[in-house]
Amino acid sequence: MKTKILMAALLSGLVMTAGAVQAQQERERPDFETLDLNGDGALTMEEMQARGEARFAEQDANGDGALSADELSARAADRATAMIERFDENGDGLLQLDEMPTREERRAARMFDRVDADDDGTISAEEFEQAQERMGERRDGRRGDGHKGRG
Incomplete structure (x- = not known):
């Protein structure tokens, strides 16, 4: 034991x-x-x-x-x-x-840090919008030619 x-x-x-x-x-x-x-x-x-x-x-x-x-x-x-x-x-x-920290907490912290572009500890509406645009561009890129992103 x-x-x-x-x-x-x-x-x-x-x-x-x-x-x-x-x-x-x-x-x-x-x-x-x-x-x-x-x-x-x-x-x-x-x-x-x-x-x-x-x-x-x-x-x-x-x-x-x-x-x-x-x-x-x-x-x-x-x-x-x-x-x-x-x-x-x-x-x-x-x-x-x-x-x-749990794996989820570490992941959330990394995501927060990426979105908080000016490192002030908060996410402004502008930073949030920019992050959504980047995510949309990545998503669209993966759908476009089938060779971007994972896999």
């Missing part, structure tokens, strides 16, 4: 860490100017690939061209620490179940 509880706890921790990793990756998305390495106002496939190579190099602490378990663990530990700092409502340095 204790083994099952321990395994459930470990699995739960892995799932939560995966959520933290995803959230952290979303926050680390570079802006256009960062990706546009030559500053010409357009992104090439080479510039996009260069970003991926740079991120790999940042993680490759010893510069051997490969990521070891230790290098990956260090990154996971940094992300876990950031997750605790972000969600630890009572300030005890630990995450209790009630401090963990």
